[in-house]
Amino acid sequence: MKRTLIIIVAVVLLGMAGFFIFRKAPEIKNVPPKNGTILIFGDSLAEGVGATAGNDLSSRLAAQLGKTVLNYGKSGDTTRDGLERMAVAANEDPGVVIIILGGNDVLRKIPQTETFQNLEKIVTYFQSNGAVVALVGVRSGLIGGGRDADFEAVAKRAGAVYVPDILRDVFGKPKYMSDPIHPNDAGYAVIEERLTPIVSDLFGK
DSSP states (O other): OHHHHHHHHHHHHHHHHHHHSSSOOOOOTTOOOEEEEEEEEESSSHHTTOOTTTOOOHHHHHHHTTOOEEEEEEETTHHHHHHHHHHHHHHHOSSSEEEEEEHHHHTTOHHHHHHHHHEEEEEEHHHTTTTTEEOOOTTTTTTTTTTTHHHHHHHHHHHHHEEEOTTTTTOGGGGGGGSSSSSHHHHHHHHHHHHHHHHHHTOOO
């Protein structure tokens, strides 16, 4: 009886080990990047509104990673605007695209379903042009907490990197904010510190 129990336990443990060893990790499309150019695409957070010269997100990432970082952020943009601008941005032929969009959709009362349909179209468009895409989740009071799962679901379906709640512990804290919506230099430093290791890993560094 004791020997039988030992065998059963061993079989169960082997099965669990096999599950953890062989289960498929989420697949990120187009890794490794085809080149070292990074493009930040999105709204005022992508543009760097609230930062002084050289302290916006693209400048900070370029300094930390030692790579060309193109700033395709535009203040006020919604996902609808992103659909209109994505072809021009894709002409830059970036290896990595960081997408920061969605906050203005709430302010403009664009339906939530449409927002995430648009985001998925934008993500897959850049992927079809050969880029690795990182989709940045925006929450922390700006658009409420009910959309985290939607950002993550889009990234998972599309095979993109998901960066959750980039404004966590930044939004609403005066020392990190230049105004009620936009980070200051210190706030962008926090955002850059969260993104740098993620992007660096894509390049195998």
